Amino acid sequence: MTTADAAQAPPSPGWQTVGHAAARRYLQRSHEAGRIAHAYLITGPDQVGKRTLAMDLARLVNCTPxxxxxxxxxxxxxxxxxxxxxxxxxxxxxxxxxxxxTPLRGVSTGTRESTPEQDAARTLISIAHVREMQHDIALNPFEGGRRVVIFDGVDRMSADGAGWNALLKTLEEPPGYVVIVLLAPTVGALPQTVVSRCQVIELNAVPTEEIEKGLIERAGVAPETATQLARLAAGRPGRAFAALDDETTLDRYRQAVLRVLVTSAGDIEERFRYAREMAGEFGRNRESVSRELELWISVWRDILLLKHEVTDAVANSAWIGELTDIAAAVSVDDARRAIEALDLAVDGLRRNGMARLVLEVLMLELPPIPAGIVEQIELGEAGESHADGWDGPSL
Ligand SMILES: [Zn+2]
Known part of the structure; x- marks a missing residue:
């Protein structure tokens, strides 16, 4: 835990964004200079803080003490x-x-519950959403400040182009009191015509110490738990804060690490069974598979760090004993090769490669770890099995 240096301190206790000091300063200065733009595009990975920053911007331009x-x-x-x-x-x-x-007002089903099929179909922002927004912003602000419209996940605009065209019209001539904030993983996820109308704010991973500080100061988390959660969050404050609401998080995480170690120590049949399970899960929930692979990467990064005797940056600190034993049994090249193979698999899945094939190739590439290490852990687990069915990693 480091003490906050002045450059990282939040400009005001009113900001809820954890980290991203440069983005906060930029918005604050624009506001003070009366130069808040009509459209912002905030990019960054899932749970890095895009939506929180957008809400901070909404508070900034509407604050009336x-x-x-x-x-x-x-x-x-x-x-x-x-x-x-x-x-x-x-x-x-x-x-x-x-x-x-977001439910569309025009197609409200009243008291009727929507079917799971209808819910599943609702995974895109449609032109109807954009039209409702256009209708809303045509009216002066009700509460006298500025109207802020946040499109969360704008990259999931329906593919026919009509939604983008409608949004572009609004971005070309927005009413003076409107601020539109688009949230997306990358700039490349949006048409260039839309990007060029926006001030782009790119959010990157938040340093572990800042997440730790945020957990302690904003949520009153005990320092030891804060350290563990902040390291697991891998630069994404939202993950750490979400974990606070879910008591099972650390337990599921423990199960996931165990699954990674057991699979690493297993024979090829065991590894292929794991690949099959993961491929099945990929069809149901891509996010959980990508988190599992991130966990694999973090385990192998830890092993590589331990090969170089760098202990204080180890993410999976609760497992440092086992990981140190593994580090002693594998080579630096093994660890590098594992990380490369994992990066390739992540990339393959992102490009919609055949999940089972990608994962089986990965299982062939990953270096083995000594079975003895895992047997010792399993003895300590008193019969808890990693094969109880998929529960996904926690963070
Ligand atoms: Zn205020």
Whole structure:
């Protein structure tokens, strides 16, 4: 745990974004100079803080503390005035969040529950979402500030192009009081015509110490747990904070590490069985497979770090004993080869390669680890089996 240096300190306690100091400063300065843009595109990996930053921007431009309300700290967003509070609770009339799962008002089914099939079909942002937004922003802000429309997952716009065209029209001539914020994993996920209308803010992985600090200061997490969660979050504060709401997180994580070690120590039949299970899971839930592969990568990175006797950056610190034993039994080249093979598999799955083939090739490439290490862990597990069915990694 490092002490916060001045450059990393949040500009105001009202900001909820963890890390991303440069992005926060940029928005704050734009606001102070009266130069908030009409459209922003915030990019970055899942759970890195895109949506939180967008909500901070909404608070920033709508914050209305009474003149002498917070003499001690006049910076904005204050996080405490009526407007900030309403935005935080998701009930501010001028702040709208639209995502692929946002129900369309025009096709409300009233009291009828939607079917699972209908829910499954709702994975795209459609032109209907954009039209509803256009209708909403044609009206002056209800609460006197600025209307902020956040498109969360705008990369999942329906493929016919109609939605993009409609959105582009709004971006070309937005009403003066509107700020549109698009959230997407990468700039490349959007048409260039849309990107060129936006101020782009790119969010990268947040340093572990900042996540740790955020957990302690904002959620009152005990320092030891904060350290563990922050390391597991791998640069994505959202993961660490989500884990706080789920008591089973650390247990599922433990099971997933065990699965990785048992598979690594297993013979080829065991490895191929694992590949089959993962390929099946890939058809149901890609995200959980990509997290499992991230876990594999973090385990092998740890082994490589331990080969170089760098212990304080080890992500899976609860397993440092076992990982040290493994590091002693494999070569630096083994660890490098494992990470390369894992990166290739991640890439193969991202390019929609045949999941089972990609995973079987991976299983052939990964170096073995001594079975003895895993047998010792399994003895300690008192019969808990990794083959109880898929539960996915936790973080
Ligand atoms: Zn405020």
């Amino acid at each position: 009474a003149p002498d309300m917070f003499d001690d700290d006049p910076s904005q967003p204050c996080g405490r005035c009526v407007a900030c509070d309403r935005i935080t609770r998701g009930v501010h009339a001028d702040v709208i969040v639209i995502g692929p799962h």
